Amino acid sequence: MKIEIKNLKKSFNENLVLKNISLTIEKNKSTIILGQSGCGKSVLIKIIYQLFSFDSGFILYDGKSEVDIDKFSMLFQYGALFDSLKISENIAFTDFINNKTNYERKVLSLMNDVGLDKSIFNRFPSEISGGMKKRVALARALYKNPKLIFLDEPTTGLDPINSDKINELILKVIRKRKITAVTITHDIKSAIKTGDHYYFIDKGIIQDKGDCKKILKTKNKLFKSFITGASIK
Amino acid sequence: MKFIERIGEVLIKLFSNLGKFILFISFFFKYLFSPKFYFKNNLQYFLTIFISSIPIVALTGIFSGMVLALQSYTGFSRFSAESAIPNIVVLTLTRELGPVLTGLMISARVGSSIAAEIATMRVTEQIDALKTLNTNYYNYLVTPRVLSLTLALPIFVTLVDFIGVMGGYIVSVHRLGFNDNLYLLNTIDFLSLGDYLSGILKAFVFGFIISIVSCYCGLFSDKGAFGVGSATTNAVVISSILILSSNYFLTELFF
Ligand SMILES: Nc1ncnc2c1ncn2[C@@H]1O[C@H](COP(=O)(O)OP(=O)(O)O)[C@@H](O)[C@H]1O
Ligand SMILES: [Mg+2]
Numbered sequence: 001m002k003i004e005i006k007n008l009k010k011s012f013n014e015n016l017v018l019k020n021i022s023l024t025i026e027k028n029k030s031t032i033i034l035g036q037s038g039c040g041k042s043v044l045i046k047i048i049y050q051l052f053s054f055d056s057g058f059i060l061y062d063g064k065s066e067v068d069i070d071k072f073s074m075l076f077q078y079g080a081l082f083d084s085l086k087i088s089e090n091i092a093f094t095d096f097i098n099n100k101t102n103y104e105r106k107v108l109s110l111m112n113d114v115g116l117d118k119s120i121f122n123r124f125p126s127e128i129s130g131g132m133k134k135r136v137a138l139a140r141a142l143y144k145n146p147k148l149i150f151l152d153e154p155t156t157g158l159d160p161i162n163s164d165k166i167n168e169l170i171l172k173v174i175r176k177r178k179i180t181a182v183t184i185t186h187d188i189k190s191a192i193k194t195g196d197h198y199y200f201i202d203k204g205i206i207q208d209k210g211d212c213k214k215i216l217k218t219k220n221k222l223f224k225s226f227i228t229g230a231s232i233k
Numbered sequence: 234m235k236f237i238e239r240i241g242e243v244l245i246k247l248f249s250n251l252g253k254f255i256l257f258i259s260f261f262f263k264y265l266f267s268p269k270f271y272f273k274n275n276l277q278y279f280l281t282i283f284i285s286s287i288p289i290v291a292l293t294g295i296f297s298g299m300v301l302a303l304q305s306y307t308g309f310s311r312f313s314a315e316s317a318i319p320n321i322v323v324l325t326l327t328r329e330l331g332p333v334l335t336g337l338m339i340s341a342r343v344g345s346s347i348a349a350e351i352a353t354m355r356v357t358e359q360i361d362a363l364k365t366l367n368t369n370y371y372n373y374l375v376t377p378r379v380l381s382l383t384l385a386l387p388i389f390v391t392l393v394d395f396i397g398v399m400g401g402y403i404v405s406v407h408r409l410g411f412n413d414n415l416y417l418l419n420t421i422d423f424l425s426l427g428d429y430l431s432g433i434l435k436a437f438v439f440g441f442i443i444s445i446v447s448c449y450c451g452l453f454s455d456k457g458a459f460g461v462g463s464a465t466t467n468a469v470v471i472s473s474i475l476i477l478s479s480n481y482f483l484t485e486l487f488f
Contacts, residue, residue, distance in 0.1 A: 094366050094368065
């Protein structure tokens with residue numbers, strides 16, 4: 001699915017978070033959204049997912065303003081797993097809650113796809129590690145065969161080796177299933193590795209955009225300082 | 234001028250919250266009658282709160298009944314009216330203390346945990362996740378909690394009434410020297426079905442108040458760990474005040 005966003009504005013009471021955002025999410029491509037903590041990245045993807053409303057501007061999904069959000073899926077920043085449910089019940093949540101019981105095979109095959117051992121099938125989220133939680137959350141997001149997946153900081157909070165593994169995994173999954181991906185990150189290495197196009201947000205607007213392979217050659221001062229971690233005067 | 238502005242601000246916030254709360258209640262009823270009803274989820278929640286609340290319900294009952302017998306003895310023995318004690322104990326329990334004390338205890342025990350659980354789910358984006366998984370949080374979270382508490386509280390109050398009368402009986406017979414058969418006979422003689430039912434109606438109302446207020450406080454809490462704390466406090470304080478004030482009006486109704 002192709003999504004076009006034009007002049008999007010969003011504020012919470014007096015807090016103007018997104019001033020004027022225009023960007024395009026290309027079908028079957030991997031779009032990366034970069035920016036400092038608190039700049040509104042999560043808010044932006046939740047608006048696109050229609051979890052939040054917005055003040056002005058417009059969003060077109062394949063040219064239309066209406067969309068069936070059941071085609072979307074999201075990997076939340078901290079997994080957002082349901083603590084009181086088992087791993088298997090989390091992954092197959094919609095079937096589980098509707099009393100369907102024949103989800104075991106589908107769950108096991110997804111767990112295999114995301115590199116989870118089947119021994120945790122009946123465990124609870126509090127009993128597994130952070131990296132495993134991300135994998136469970138990814139499996140849950142893939143359960144409904146989405147056309148487009150939003151990944152909110154999939155590698156934040158993981159050690160470099162686990163980050164790399166998760167990046168590989170995401171790449172493999174979205175290529176194999178031909179899913180359009182929108183990924184939020186502040187990790188430049190991940191962006192170069194997993195992305196096609198990037199957008200850099202600062203102070204509520206898109207400050208830079210381009211091809212992920214050319215991130216390091218950017219001329220934009222703000223984005224450069226974001227990459228190198230140096231503050232600009 | 235600043236002072237008046239401040240009052241205006243507070244009033245606006247109060248009324249906008251009141252409006253949001255009324256809207257929330259109407260949505261509860263709308264989704265209650267929607268075809269999506271997760272029966273197993275509802276039943277499971279009911280059993281969980283039911284079993285976990287039995288100990289405090291029993292303790293509330295036994296001690297209220299015991300202290301009622303002692304206190305009314307202090308008063309009534311001055312007029313040689315000790316024989317009214319079984320009457321006082323059972324009427325006070327079924328009409329007033331049973332529903333009110335149970336309501337306050339359950340708001341502390343269950344209401345606080347509802348608010349904390351839902352507020353945590355909000356902070357950790359589990360509420361957003363529900364929507365991405367095609368599940369409405371009214372059906373999945375609010376309905377089970379409100380139904381369970383509204384149905385459980387009358388049962389709890391019945392238990393408190395019963396255990397409370399037993400507490401009064403124990404103190405009266407073993408401490409104050411009442412005749413045991415006479416005590417029970419007086420209790421049953423004095424109690425009318427109307428007394429019991431007026432307490433049960435209060436229980437329904439209090440169960441609804443506790444659960445709907447706690448869900449609301451959890452869902453619309455501020456973000457962050459601070460938000461979880463204030464959601465819990467608000468849930469208990471607001472539902473306790475509503476219980477005490479609505480109790481007066483319900484009592485007027487049956488006066
Ligand atoms: N539900 C909300 N209510 C009010 N303010 C919010 C809400 N969600 C996010 N914000 C505010 O929006 C801003 C951007 O947040 P967010 O999108 O989470 O940042 P990030 O880029 O780190 O993902 C922050 O200032 C945050 O306080
Ligand atoms: Mg974020």
